[in-house]
Amino acid sequence: MSTDLRIGILGLGTRTATLAPYLHRPGAGSVVVAGTDVRPDAFARAREVFGDGIALASDHRELLGLGLDAVLVLTPDHLHRTMTTDFLEAGVAVYLDKPMATTIEDCDAILASARETGTKLYVGHNMRHMPVVLRMRELIQDGAIGDVKAIWCRHFVSHGGDYYFKNWCSDRRNTTGLLLQKGVHDIDVIHWLAGATTRRVTGMGGLTLYGDVDSRADNSERVRTDWFSYDNWPPLAIRDLSPVVDVEDLSMLTMRLDNGVYATYEQCHYTPDYWRNYTVIGTEGRLENFGDENGVVRLWNRRRDYEERGDREVGFGGEGAHGGADASIIPEFLSFVRDDGPISTTPVEARDAVAAGVCGTWSVRADGAPQDVPPVAADLAAYFAGNQLPAGGGAP
Numbered sequence: 001m002s003t004d005l006r007i008g009i010l011g012l013g014t015r016t017a018t019l020a021p022y023l024h025r026p027g028a029g030s031v032v033v034a035g036t037d038v039r040p041d042a043f044a045r046a047r048e049v050f051g052d053g054i055a056l057a058s059d060h061r062e063l064l065g066l067g068l069d070a071v072l073v074l075t076p077d078h079l080h081r082t083m084t085t086d087f088l089e090a091g092v093a094v095y096l097d098k099p100m101a102t103t104i105e106d107c108d109a110i111l112a113s114a115r116e117t118g119t120k121l122y123v124g125h126n127m128r129h130m131p132v133v134l135r136m137r138e139l140i141q142d143g144a145i146g147d148v149k150a151i152w153c154r155h156f157v158s159h160g161g162d163y164y165f166k167n168w169c170s171d172r173r174n175t176t177g178l179l180l181q182k183g184v185h186d187i188d189v190i191h192w193l194a195g196a197t198t199r200r201v202t203g204m205g206g207l208t209l210y211g212d213v214d215s216r217a218d219n220s221e222r223v224r225t226d227w228f229s230y231d232n233w234p235p236l237a238i239r240d241l242s243p244v245v246d247v248e249d250l251s252m253l254t255m256r257l258d259n260g261v262y263a264t265y266e267q268c269h270y271t272p273d274y275w276r277n278y279t280v281i282g283t284e285g286r287l288e289n290f291g292d293e294n295g296v297v298r299l300w301n302r303r304r305d306y307e308e309r310g311d312r313e314v315g316f317g318g319e320g321a322h323g324g325a326d327a328s329i330i331p332e333f334l335s336f337v338r339d340d341g342p343i344s345t346t347p348v349e350a351r352d353a354v355a356a357g358v359c360g361t362w363s364v365r366a367d368g369a370p371q372d373v374p375p376v377a378a379d380l381a382a383y384f385a386g387n388q389l390p391a392g393g394g395a396p
């Protein structure tokens, strides 16, 4: 019988509630034994989920000496760098949720710390586990559309007001901007589907709606599930936005990748419906998804006029949060910690998605001025290409 990995969680908010069932499995591989947060009711909620025995602290450094096997960093984005490097330096493996950090400099500092300490670093890009993304990637890899030339992603964020404009996300000091905070998921998927990384971006966008809402409140002692409601509609009727709202609610990014693929990403935080729509165009066809947690991917690969259903349809779906992605990503992380198991997103790929999001945000704020996206240092790229194992060792 194997011993449970001893897990700590930094930030006992919404993301913790979603991941808890996959993490806290006493006797079945992992057990959450410690947590940290600064909200008054966070500890009571944590005890309900993880039991009265959980060690709780308001300063993450109090968890450093507890002999943990791993921590999950699930705090607001601007805290990711310090919390992650503190645990890497203590030799504790880290699951760091996306975005890796809010600046390129912070990402590179985290990468350098992981390499210098040799401690395992895993970045939680759960969209690489979503069935919709997996089906599209399989079709591309099977040659269903020939060579990929263009990827366009439209992101309809109906929950935007509730999720991103009433909490820490609306303040650019905490996120840089939502093109990064939210869009980093899709930038990473675009990179994965294209097999390449963004090297040049232009962006446009602005704060086009929520800036007109006067109702403000300090919601820092609550999390977004406390106020979320489908009845909060239309967007201009929303109440209790954060005191600081200085991020864009509408943004459009154009990307050129290092293999010549062109991509776009559009994000709007006040649509009625909430989903992502990708189309991938290749030399011999086109893919498009309808639905993103459960739905179909359609393939057009014959010349024709308008045909709604395409030439082939592939269904997808899964149980649980993010179309089953969260139930899949946590076992992958635990296997990485325990057995050097392979991981689906390298930390360098996570860094490259942040870099494109940061440069895209700069472009938006410079009225569309193009930005070159700096590559990661070659020595860091080489280290992380080896699954963070000493040269010649273990899993690929």
Ligand SMILES: NC(=O)c1ccc[n+]([C@@H]2O[C@H](COP(=O)([O-])OP(=O)(O)OC[C@H]3O[C@@H](n4cnc5c(N)ncnc54)[C@H](O)[C@@H]3O)[C@@H](O)[C@H]2O)c1
Pocket (backbone or CB within 6 Å): 010, 011, 012, 013, 014, 015, 016, 036, 037, 038, 039, 042, 058, 059, 060, 073, 074, 075, 076, 077, 079, 097, 098, 099, 124, 125, 126, 167, 181, 223, 224, 322
């Ligand atoms: N991969 C995904 O699908 C996904 C989904 C949601 C959130 N996330 C990421 O997870 C992270 C957390 O997001 P969330 O939605 O849970 O936010 P949240 O606001 O619901 O929770 C964050 C928690 O961190 C706590 N916190 C703040 N400062 C702290 C500190 N100094 N020490 C300890 N705790 C502190 C807050 O009190 C709160 O409980 C973010 O980085 C976000 O991008 C990822």
